[in-house]
Amino acid sequence: MINYLVEAARALAANRLRSVLALVGLIVGVGAVIAIQVLGHATSGAMAGILQGFSNYTFLVQPNTQTGFDLKSGIKLSQVPELDKLPGVVSAIPYSQIASISYLGHTKAQLNVAPSGSDPRFYAQPIADGRLFTSTEEATAARVCVLSDNALKKLSPDGIPITGKELRAGPLRCKIVGVLAAPPTGAISFNFSPDVAIPETTFQKIYLHRSTVFALQVLVSDIGGMADTEKRVTDTLTAWHNGKFKYQTFDSTVIAKLFDTVFGVLTIIVGIIGSISLVVAGIGIMNVLLVSIVERTREIGVRKAIGGRRGQILLQFFLEAALLTFIGCGLGSVFGLVIGWWINTTYIIKISGVIVPIPWGQSVVLAVVFATIVTIAFGTYPAYRAAGLDPIEALRYE
């Protein structure tokens, strides 16, 4: 057996051009398949990671305007606190965003002002500097505000801390008590938290001059039960209006569903590209191995004529193919993993900000198994055929 392995290695070394070509085919093929899989997983994972940024404890509710807008569908401000008693609801507050030309000292910026709550779950990002407003401030309609990272960048481009300063936004004067963290790189921030969040009581006092609102932001205690909670809220609102109006909700799952569709298509495309690379790699390897069929057939003729048995000859050709596969898959795996790792770290992780566990082993196994089957099949098949020929036929083979 060792004898045959040595002989196979020697034959590969002797036919250097053919061996190198087959090896290049194998290395590129295996490498491409592994890299494509790694990148496919990295991309999908990054998308999934981005989707996680959507998880949010709040949803919006507003009259269903598909059948036309009716002023009578408004929700009485005095009734809103009653919603807090519904199971699953932590707090319901009026929702509105008001664009205001705002000033911090002499720095001017257009910012959205909106009501928010003292519960940190109202915010998609954690606090980075200072604090959120307290429930006491909420109860007393204190003139305090929490700014987003976006607002901070607009108002203080050089990064000087602004916590504790006074912001003027239209009719509003408020003390900046805190600034939120920036959303993770790449994650598409989806939240209802505005540039300037102020207690809803303060918002009502300064901006709302009506007794009804048309949109509410509802904080839920459990994301899993959000759909049920939404149903309870809309049913309650419909009941308040004697069944005359329907209400619709809007939460992160709506966008998550959209992304699920995109994500599904992406997975299919990555799969197709992966399969194509598998086929291309297979054809490449196959070509190189089949090109030498004439020379190999004559060689088999010689080997048979001088007394080589069919089994002996097949074993040797099989070992040649196996050696090729072993070396090619080894180098190809390293090549593919390095390429995949490099693109993943330099591009995908940098852009998405999401580090995904990648099934390195699975990618390698799939590529290697496929390449091994192709190489051994097409490396041994001509030998199998030729070894079955009459030695006379094989010697005459052109």
Added chain:
Amino acid sequence: MSNHAIEIRDVTRTYKMGDVEVHALRGVTFTIDHGEYVAIMGPSGSGKSTMMNVVGCLDRPSSGTYLLDGIDVSHLSDNELAEIRLKKLGFIFQGFNLLARTDAIKNVSLPLFYAGVPARERTDRAVAALTAVGLGDRTHHKPNELSGGQQQRVAIARALINDPTVLLADEPTGNLDTATSADVLGLFDTLHGEGRTIIMVTHDEDIASHAARVIRLRDGLVVSDGPAQKIA
């Protein structure tokens, strides 16, 4: 145990080419003793190539018996025939049929590889065989680095490496010029002188005249069998 190297009795060989039956050999009988130097001659279509393949155990007769060194090889399996070729026969082809990009030693020692001889012994015996054919200084040359005559001598060394009962040469000088042909034929004379049994298939009278005995075939039958006519 027969004292003949080769004993062929009523051997026929029929091929099927589609629906047509081709009778390449129609009943050939002859014996060749150990140490004989025989040329098998005949024009194309005479059946001499088929004869060569049968004698060389590359092909089986359709009917009749063939004893090689006393062994009936008429009905052996492919693997048994391979064994016979390995142990009893040495082939020399018109086109040399050396393995490309493989040095002389490896080419010559190939039969020993299949016989399961250890690597060191294979090399030693190959060097000895190459030296015997006058190529002791070309042991690591590859076929494309050797002249036609030298390649054929490598092939002869390969044919001799297993100390075969019979040396079979199929148009051994067909690809060689006159001077190199004489060289190779001289080598055959030497081998004959050492007591080797040589069978050579050729269509060339000059070449055949080097043999001691000529068997002429025509249309699948032996038409004459006798001493070679020496050309002055």
